[in-house]
Amino acid sequence: MLKLFSAFRKNKIWDFNGGIHPPEMKTQSNGTPLRQVPLAQRFVIPLKQHIGAEGELCVSVGDKVLRGQPLTRGRGKMLPVHAPTSGTVTAIAPHSTAHPSALAELSVIIDADGEDCWIPRDGWADYRTRSREELIERIHQFGVAGLGGAGFPTGVKLQGGGDKIETLIINAAECEPYITADDRLMQDCAAQVVEGIRILAHILQPREILIGIEDNKPQAISMLRAVLADSNDISLRVIPTKYPSGGAKQLTYILTGKQVPHGGRSSDIGVLMQNVGTAYAVKRAVIDGEPITERVVTLTGEAIARPGNVWARLGTPVRHLLNDAGFCPLPIKW
Numbered sequence: 051m052l053k054l055f056s057a058f059r060k061n062k063i064w065d066f067n068g069g070i071h072p073p074e075m076k077t078q079s080n081g082t083p084l085r086q087v088p089l090a091q092r093f094v095i096p097l098k099q100h101i102g103a104e105g106e107l108c109v110s111v112g113d114k115v116l117r118g119q120p121l122t123r124g125r126g127k128m129l130p131v132h133a134p135t136s137g138t139v140t141a142i143a144p145h146s147t148a149h150p151s152a153l154a155e156l157s158v159i160i161d162a163d164g165e166d167c168w169i170p171r172d173g174w175a176d177y178r179t180r181s182r183e184e185l186i187e188r189i190h191q192f193g194v195a196g197l198g199g200a201g202f203p204t205g206v207k208l209q210g211g212g213d214k215i216e217t218l219i220i221n222a223a224e225c226e227p228y229i230t231a232d233d234r235l236m237q238d239c240a241a242q243v244v245e246g247i248r249i250l251a252h253i254l255q256p257r258e259i260l261i262g263i264e265d266n267k268p269q270a271i272s273m274l275r276a277v278l279a280d281s282n283d284i285s286l287r288v289i290p291t292k293y294p295s296g297g298a299k300q301l302t303y304i305l306t307g308k309q310v311p312h313g314g315r316s317s318d319i320g321v322l323m324q325n326v327g328t329a330y331a332v333k334r335a336v337i338d339g340e341p342i343t344e345r346v347v348t349l350t351g352e353a354i355a356r357p358g359n360v361w362a363r364l365g366t367p368v369r370h371l372l373n374d375a376g377f378c379p380l381p382i383k384w
Contacts, residue, residue, distance in 0.1 A: 061287075064307045066300050069292040072227050074266060079350040079357040080230035084238050086361050087374050089162050093134050093365035095121060096147050096155040100195040101202045102127045109158065113139045118169040118341045120191075121158050129203045130193050132341040133160060134363035136167040148368065160365070171339035182253050185336060192335035193342045198296075198325030204332065207322070208253055216320035218256040219305055220247055220329060222263035222270070223289065223296030231346040232326045234359040236263075236270035239330060240277045246329030247284060249336050254322060259284045260305050261326075264291040298323055349375040 097104035105122030109115060115133040124130035137160045144154035174180060174188070190205030198221055224232040236243060251259050263271060265288050274286055289295060289304055299310050301323065308319045316323060324332075327345060334340040343364055350357040355376025362371055 061285075062307070063287060063289055063304050065290075066295075066303050069294065069300075071291070072293055074291070075228045075350070076230050076233070076266065078354075079228070079348050079359060080233045080237075080267075080269075082358045084234055084346060084359050084361060087363075087366065087371060089135055089164065089166060089363070090366050090370040091162055092140075092367070093137075093160045093162065093363065094145050094147075094367065095131055095134065095158045095160065095365040096145070097122055097131060097157065098155055099131055099201065099364070100129045101200065102129060102206075104128065104156065105130045107142065107158075109139050109142075111139055111142055115139060115160065116167050116169045118171070118343055120341075124191055124193070127203060127206050129195055129205075130191060130341075131158075131364075132193050132343055133158075134343045134365050135160070135162045136165050137162040168340075173337050173339040175337055177249055177336050178252060185249065185253050189332055189335055192340070194328065194331045194335050195342075196325060197327035197331060197345055204324070204328055207324075208250070211254055211317050211322045213255070214317060214320060215254045215322045216257045217306060217322075218247075218251055218254055218259045219302060219321060219323040220259070220261040220326055221296060221298070221301055221323055222261050222267075222274075222326045223301055224267070225264060225291070225293045225296035227293075228350050229348050230350070231348045231359050233267045233270050234348075235330060235346050236267070236326060237273055240270070240273040242333050243326050243330050244274070244277050244284065245337060246331070246333035249332050250324060250329060251283070256322075261286045262289055262295075262301050262305050263287070264289055264295060266291045347371065353378055353380050 105124050105128040108123050109121050116136045117133055119133045120130045122130045140161045141159040145157040146152055147155045186205045186208050194204040196202045278284055287305055294300055302316055302321050303309055310316050331342050344361050346359050347362040348359050
């Protein structure tokens with residue numbers, strides 16, 4: 051009877067009060083494979099792309115840079131940013147960013163040389179032989195921050211978890227309308243995502259690892275199940291589609307039945323959460339030796355001729371992405 055109860059508890063999911071079911075609008079963009087966007091001619095890289103202070107500049111105007119080369123130094127909680135391609139630093143000046151305030155942020159402007167040459171990359175395929183501290187420092191120095199929206203430096207988050215994390219949650223819910231970046235990443239790169247999850251687990255040594263994914267992503271679920279078929283260290287939990295199931299507190303409750311205390315952190319209840327995109331970035335940083343220079347972006351909507359998900363270099367002008375997707379503004383109806 052105890053074993054039966056444990057099995058029931060292991061697969062149980064909880065439901066939170068409230069929530070809504072807006073039109074999903076996801077099928078416009080989740081049916082085609084990830085594609086690369088042609089390089090822009092100019093990149094604008096804000097020094098502050100994350101929670102916390104901006105790093106210290108380590109390049110000057112006129113410098114030649116390679117893809118993956120640090121543009122700032124990461125010290126303490128300051129996260130370094132890296133060149134998204136090879137080229138020349140043509141300016142270091144305030145520039146408007148994608149922030150809702152539209153306030154200018156100090157940015158490095160790079161004119162691409164078209165060669166897209168990488169720095170020398172030193173991958174750690176044998177990451178299990180590395181210490182927890184070495185892995186966290188590498189993740190930090192390679193510029194990995196949460197890709198689910200908050201932008202919190204991943205290395206700092208892992209360090210803060212210490213040895214008190216019992217449950218590692220991977221957020222694959224992606225409950226927002228229109229957005230399918232995580233869905234497509236899991237469809238196309240499921241094995242790499244799982245590798246990243248295992249690196250996170252190696253660092254944290256949690257008692258359990260849970261992936262929470264909404265049931266409106268059948269292809270992604272199928273790909274993850276195929277990758278996890280011969281393993282029992284990671285549990286895939288399919289949850290009902292409801293907004294905002296992907297919120298950190300909501301997903302924590304759905305998967306564990308635990309509530310984050312008011313004013314507290316998930317680590318207070320032994321939980322640490324990472325997004326699937328972050329797990330993928332961790333894999334590339336640790337195993338491939340690649341700092342974060344790109345991420346998946348969804349381009350979709352009625353005004354987009356070629357909706358889908360693309361690998362977009364950090365610092366790419368939004369206009370460049372829209373033009374590549376065939377953006378055609380719809381006439382305004384009065």
